[in-house]
Amino acid sequence: MSGRIGLVLSGGGAKGAYEIGVYKALTAMGADAYIDTIAGTSVGALNAVLLDSRGAEYSEKIWNNLKITDMLNPDKKRLTKIPALPDYSDPDFVGIKPDNFFDSIVLNSMSFFKSIRKDNVVNDFLKDGLPFNQEKIADLIDQHVDFSHIYKRIYVICSDSNGDPKSFELNKYTPQTQKKIILASSALPIVYTGASGVEINGECYFDGGVSGNKSNTPVSYLYNNGYKSIIAVHLKYDADITSQYKMRDADIINIIPSRDLGGFMSGTLNLNQKKIQSDIEMGYNDTIGHIKEISRMINSL
Helix, strand or coil: CCCCEEEEECCCHHHHHHHHHHHHHHHHCCHHHHEEEEEEECHHHHHHHHHHHHCHHHHHHHHCCCCHHHHCEECHHHHCCCCCCCCCCCHHHHHCCHHHHHHHHHHCHHHHHHHCCCCCHHHHHHHHCCCEECHHHHHHHHHHCCHHHCCCEEEEEEEECCCCEEEEEHHHCCHHHHHHHHHHHCCCECCCECCCCEEECCEEEEECCCCCCCCCCCHHHHHCCCCCEEEEECCCCCCCCHHHHHHCCCEEEEECCCCCCCCHHHHHCCCCHHHHHHHHHHHHHHHHCCHHHHHHHHHCC
């Protein structure tokens, strides 16, 4: 019988591999059966539906096959609008090595900033963001997330056009809208979208963890919905948990990386397979280290 434990999954791009290891450990100790709600932001939202519908082992296989172009999928039509960059519309571009791609971006950065003064490049940039899209992420959802097998209540955190957090109870929407909500929660402004964002029911939404409103690890959303037993998974070694002092009547177990998962380039955008496996293993081991606390939480339900 399911209990009333809520699981919180933070946003953090490729660092989300750590969460797979955490859930793998929770499954190994049987704690996943007592979790009936997951609140996730950005990659945490994607992991939430992937883990709930497919389980930890399947999710680990998906993560072990990800590559950088799955996250930063080049939009070839938009790339050709930037005159300073090479013409990546060539068919051979799909086979370009990630390192060469980023080297090209960096080496042409100065020319890029000079070029955006020309024509309507600035307006296009503000409207559409950088020349990347979420097509590969959308494909991953289509191929590997079974919305008919989402059994836990899932809250997904996005940011609205004012930068304020918006919580969506995913289970209340159709699969098509559920997919859009997950994409919106991970839609980094500038990287994937400009001012347009992702449209949901006539409103524009963006990544839930970039607004500075502490919604990247949405513990408060579960607490405010009545959860007093919460397992919060962080993706920062120096995680700030001071806001939890206002939730003293709650039993909150914070699972925090025992080592730094990296910065923006070395962590958030780093889909190196050795690092992914290392982060999964760290998440597993860190969670096993909390086994007594988790057992106590389960026994107190």
